[in-house]
Amino acid sequence: MITIGKLGSFRFPAGEYVYTGSGGDNVEARVGRHLSGSKKLRWHIDYLLSNSSVVVMGFTLFREAECAVNQTTEGVILVPKFGATDCRNGCGSHLKYLGPEADLSYTAGVKCFGAIARS
Numbered sequence: 001m002i003t004i005g006k007l008g009s010f011r012f013p014a015g016e017y018v019y020t021g022s023g024g025d026n027v028e029a030r031v032g033r034h035l036s037g038s039k040k041l042r043w044h045i046d047y048l049l050s051n052s053s054v055v056v057m058g059f060t061l062f063r064e065a066e067c068a069v070n071q072t073t074e075g076v077i078l079v080p081k082f083g084a085t086d087c088r089n090g091c092g093s094h095l096k097y098l099g100p101e102a103d104l105s106y107t108a109g110v111k112c113f114g115a116i117a118r119s
């Protein structure tokens with residue numbers, strides 16, 4: 001179980017996930033912040049990445065809005081509202097589970113993080 005702030009505690013099956021988030025005008029700084037080891041836990045993704053069994057596989061920057069990217073991403077929602085408490089576009093979650101052995105060649109994504117969680 002990993003506690004994701006006020007959202008609650010969830011079991012993350014081992015496998016690969018893709019997260020889509022907004023970086024704003026300062027996207028490089030935002031991504032660097034997410035990838036850095038020590039930081040205050042502010043966003044849902046911070047809680048997930050702070051777990052020692054989670055590894056970031058890579059990321060990609062997009063010009064499109066985060067919800068548009070998220071909605072074209074495959075995967076299933078295991079944690080409703082993850083990264084999407086203020087989403088107005090009906091995504092349901094900005095974290096999707098790709099399965100135990102996803103094809104990382106398409107998991108690109110940060111605004112998308114592909115992350116492995118071995119739980």
Ligand SMILES: [Zn+2]
Binds near residue numbers: 067070084092
């Ligand atoms: Zn959204």
